[in-house]
Amino acid sequence: MSSRDLILGRVRRALADVPRNDTPYEQAVQREYRREHGDRSTARTVDLLAENLADYRALVHRCAAGDLARTVAGLLDAHGSASVVVPAGLDGTWLAETEVTRVPDRAEDTTAALDRVDSVVTGCALAIAETGTLVLDGGPDQGRRRITLVPDHHICVVRVPGQVVASVPQALERLDPARPLTWISGPSATSDIELDRVEGVHGPRTLEVVLVSEE
Amino acid sequence: MSGTFVGMPAFPEAAREAVGNPTLRGNLRHATHTIRAKRAVAVSELDDWAALREAGKQIKDHTLRHLDRYLVQLEESVTAAGGVVHWAADADEANRIVVGLVRATGESEVVKVKSMATQEIGLNEALEAAGIHAYETDLAELIVQLGKDRPSHILVPAIHRNRGEIREIFAREMSEWGRPAPENLTDTPAELAEAARLHLREKFLRAKVGISGANFMVAETGTLMVVESEGNGRMCLTLPETLISVVGIEKTVPTWRDLEVFLQTLPRSSTAERMNPYTSMWTGTTDSGAADGPRTFHLVLVDNGRTDTLADEVGRQALRCIRCSACLNVCPVYERAGGHAYGSVYPGPIGAILSPQLRGTGSEIDASLPYASSLCGACYEVCPVAIDIPEVLVHLRERIAEGGQVTRQGNKAVLKPAKGHAAERAAMRAARWAFGHPGALRTGQRLASRTRRFHPRTLPGPGRAWSATRDLPAVPAEPFRDWWQRTRGGKDVPK
Ligand code: SF4
Numbered sequence: 001m002s003s004r005d006l007i008l009g010r011v012r013r014a015l016a017d018v019p020r021n022d023t024p025y026e027q028a029v030q031r032e033y034r035r036e037h038g039d040r041s042t043a044r045t046v047d048l049l050a051e052n053l054a055d056y057r058a059l060v061h062r063c064a065a066g067d068l069a070r071t072v073a074g075l076l077d078a079h080g081s082a083s084v085v086v087p088a089g090l091d092g093t094w095l096a097e098t099e100v101t102r103v104p105d106r107a108e109d110t111t112a113a114l115d116r117v118d119s120v121v122t123g124c125a126l127a128i129a130e131t132g133t134l135v136l137d138g139g140p141d142q143g144r145r146r147i148t149l150v151p152d153h154h155i156c157v158v159r160v161p162g163q164v165v166a167s168v169p170q171a172l173e174r175l176d177p178a179r180p181l182t183w184i185s186g187p188s189a190t191s192d193i194e195l196d197r198v199e200g201v202h203g204p205r206t207l208e209v210v211l212v213s214e215e
Numbered sequence: 216m217s218g219t220f221v222g223m224p225a226f227p228e229a230a231r232e233a234v235g236n237p238t239l240r241g242n243l244r245h246a247t248h249t250i251r252a253k254r255a256v257a258v259s260e261l262d263d264w265a266a267l268r269e270a271g272k273q274i275k276d277h278t279l280r281h282l283d284r285y286l287v288q289l290e291e292s293v294t295a296a297g298g299v300v301h302w303a304a305d306a307d308e309a310n311r312i313v314v315g316l317v318r319a320t321g322e323s324e325v326v327k328v329k330s331m332a333t334q335e336i337g338l339n340e341a342l343e344a345a346g347i348h349a350y351e352t353d354l355a356e357l358i359v360q361l362g363k364d365r366p367s368h369i370l371v372p373a374i375h376r377n378r379g380e381i382r383e384i385f386a387r388e389m390s391e392w393g394r395p396a397p398e399n400l401t402d403t404p405a406e407l408a409e410a411a412r413l414h415l416r417e418k419f420l421r422a423k424v425g426i427s428g429a430n431f432m433v434a435e436t437g438t439l440m441v442v443e444s445e446g447n448g449r450m451c452l453t454l455p456e457t458l459i460s461v462v463g464i465e466k467t468v469p470t471w472r473d474l475e476v477f478l479q480t481l482p483r484s485s486t487a488e489r490m491n492p493y494t495s496m497w498t499g500t501t502d503s504g505a506a507d508g509p510r511t512f513h514l515v516l517v518d519n520g521r522t523d524t525l526a527d528e529v530g531r532q533a534l535r536c537i538r539c540s541a542c543l544n545v546c547p548v549y550e551r552a553g554g555h556a557y558g559s560v561y562p563g564p565i566g567a568i569l570s571p572q573l574r575g576t577g578s579e580i581d582a583s584l585p586y587a588s589s590l591c592g593a594c595y596e597v598c599p600v601a602i603d604i605p606e607v608l609v610h611l612r613e614r615i616a617e618g619g620q621v622t623r624q625g626n627k628a629v630l631k632p633a634k635g636h637a638a639e640r641a642a643m644r645a646a647r648w649a650f651g652h653p654g655a656l657r658t659g660q661r662l663a664s665r666t667r668r669f670h671p672r673t674l675p676g677p678g679r680a681w682s683a684t685r686d687l688p689a690v691p692a693e694p695f696r697d698w699w700q701r702t703r704g705g706k707d708v709p710k
Binding site: 194 | 489490
C-alpha cells in the first residue's frame with residue numbers, strides 16, 4: 001500500500017465518529033468577525049496606513065504625483081546609493097530625476113550581483129492600513145521576489161488612496177493566489193536576543209514608503 | 216518514533232533541574248512576561264477578537280473532520296500548480312524522502328527556514344547522516360545550532376540564552392561553519408544580528424536547495440504560507456532552485472479566504488505584532504517565463520502520529536494548534552521549568568498535550584507530560600483557536616491512570632492502567648512538584664468556574680485511589696490546584 005493510501009485510510013478510520021452528513025463548510029464556519037475595524041474616511045485610512053508603517057520603523061514619505069520623481073531621487077541621494085534595481089514594468093517617470101545607475105531586474109543575473117546593488121524601487125499590489133503592510137505580487141512594477149530582498153534599501157511606492165485597503169480580509173479578496181505574494185510590514189527585524197528588537201537581519205534594513213496621491 | 220530527546224528524564228526531574236538554574240529562570244521570566252504584556256495590547260486592538268477566535272476554531276475543526284477530502288484536494292491543487300506531493304507516514308519515511316530529493320539535486324548543503332515539523336522528525340540529523348549539511352537560518356535557530364543546543368520555545372527557540380552567552384557561542388563556533396564572527400564582537404543585539412547576517416548571507420547566495428515548513432496550506436488553491444520576521448524565510452523560499460516543504464497534514468485549511476482569520480490572529484498571538492514583518496505565499500512554481508523563485512517544488516505531507524491524534528475525539532483538538540506560542544508565555548509551569556524540561560520540540564501547555572498524543576505515552580517523559588500543568592486555564596484563555604488544553608490534559612491523565620483505547624500507527628490498541636508503574640510515579644512527582652510550588656501557580660489566572668468542569672467524579676492520576684471511595688467535594692470556588700495545595704491529593708488530610 002502506498003503511504004498516501006495508508007495515511008488517507010488512517011484519517012478515514014480516525015473520523016469514524018463524524019457523520020456523513022456533517023455540517024457543510026459554509027455553515028460550519030461562521031464569519032461574525034469584521035471586514036474592517038472602525039469606521040473611517042478614506043483619508044483617515046491612508047493616515048492609519050502611514051501611522052502603522054511608521055510604527056514598524058518604515059520611513060514614510062508623502063507627495064503629490066507631480067513630485068514623485070524628485071522625491072525618489074532625493075531618497076536615493078540621501079541614502080548615498082550608487083545603483084538601483086528597476087523592475088521591468090516600473091513607470092519610467094518615477095526615476096526621471098535621478099542619475100543613479102539603473103540595474104534591470106533580469107532572470108539571468110546572479111544573486112551575488114544583486115547583492116552589490118544599493119537600492120531597489122518598486123510599486124506594490126496593495127497596502128493594508130490596519131496592519132501597516134505592503135503586498136507585492138510580482139507584477140510588472142514589482143519584479144521578482146528577490147529584488148526586494150537582497151538589496152539593503154527598498155523604496156516602495158503606494159498610490160493613495162487607490163491601492164490602500166483597510167484590512168486583511170479586504171486585501172485577500174483582491175489578491176490572486178496564483179501569483180507569488182510577499183507581505184512586508186516594516187523592515188526585516190529580529191527580537192531573538194533578549195527580545196530587543198533589531199532592524200535588519202536578512203532583508204532590507206531600510207524600508208522607505210512613498211505614499212503618492214493619485215490626482 | 217523519533218523526535219524524542221533521547222535520554223530525557225521525565226518532566227519533574229527535568230523541571231527541577233531547570234528551576235535550580237537562576238540564569239535560565241531569569242531569561243525565561245523576562246521573555247515570557249514581556250511577550251505576554253505586549254500580546255494583550257495587540258489583541259485588544261481588535262474588538263472582534265472573540266469572533267475571529269471562534270472562526271479560527273471552526274475552520275480548523277471542520278478541516279480536521281474532513282481531512283481526507285481536503286488533503287486530496289490539496290494534492291490536486293499543488294500538482295496542478297507544478298508542485299510534486301509526497302506522503303510520509305512517519306518520521307523515518309519523511310526523512311528518507313527529503314534525503315532522496317536533496318541527493319537527486321547533487322547538492323550537499325541546504326538552507327532551512329525554521330520549522331517545527333522538521334525538528335519533530337529529526338531531519339537535520341538524518342541529513343547529516345547522509346552527508347548533507349543543513350543550515351538553520353533563523354537567528355534563534357542559528358544560536359541553538361551553533362550552541363549544539365536544543366530549542367526551548369516555539370517562537371523564540373533561544374529564549375534561554377542571554378546576550379553574553381550568544382556572543383560567546385558566535386565567537387567560538389561561527390568559524391567552524393563558515394564565515395567567522397568579527398573580531399572584537401560585543402554583546403549588543405545589533406552587532407550580534409549583524410554577525411549572523413554576514414555569516415548566513417554567504418550561505419543564502421550560494422544555496423541551491425531550501426527546506427521549509429509552512430504555517431498554512433490552502434486546499435482550494437494549493438497555496439503555502441510562511442510567516443517570519445527576519446527575511447531568512449524569504450531567502451530560503453526565493454533564492455534556491457529547489458524548494459522542499461515538509462508539513463504536517465493538520466496545517467491544511469479549506470479556502471483562500473480562511474487565511475484572513477489566521478493572518479489576524481497568528482501574528483498578534485505570537486509576536487504581539489499587528490503583522491509579522493514578512494509573509495510569503497506561493498502556489499506551486501511560477502511559470503518558467505517569469506523565473507521567479509524555485510523551479511522545482513516538493514511538498515512532503517507528514518503524518519507521524521497526527522492520524523492517531525485525530526482518532527481521539529477529545530484529544531484531536533490539539534491539531535487545531537497554529538503554533539503561536541501564546542500558551543507558553545502565560546503558563547506558570549513553563550515559566551519555571553523552561554522548554555527543555557518537556558523533552559520535545561513542542562514545549563509548554565501545547566507540548567504537554569501534543570507530544571504524548573503524537574508519540575504515545577510509552578516513555579516516562581511522555582507519560583508525565585499531562586501532569587506538567589496546574590490546570591489554571593490561562594492557556595485556554597489565550598489560545599487563538601480555543602484549544603481546551605485543560606480538558607485534554609485531564610482526558611490524557613485519566614487515560615494514563617485508568618487505561619483505555621488508543622490508536623497507535625493507525626491500529627487500535629488498549630492502554631493498560633499505569634497503576635504502580637513508571638507513569639504514575641512520574642505523575643505523582645510531577646504533581647507534587649507543581650503543586651508544591653505555590654509561587655509557580657499564583658501567577659496563573661484563577662478561573663474557578665471554568666476549572667470546575669475539569670473535576671471528574673473520580674480523580675485521575677494520583678488522586679484516584681482516594682477519590683474512588685468518596686465523591687469529590689463539590690468545588691464551586693476551589694480550583695484544583697488549591698484543593699491539591701490543601702490536601703495533597705488526600706495524603707495529608709487538612710486539619
Ligand atoms: S495551543 Fe493555542 S496558544 Fe498554544 S501554541 Fe497552539 S494555537 Fe497557540
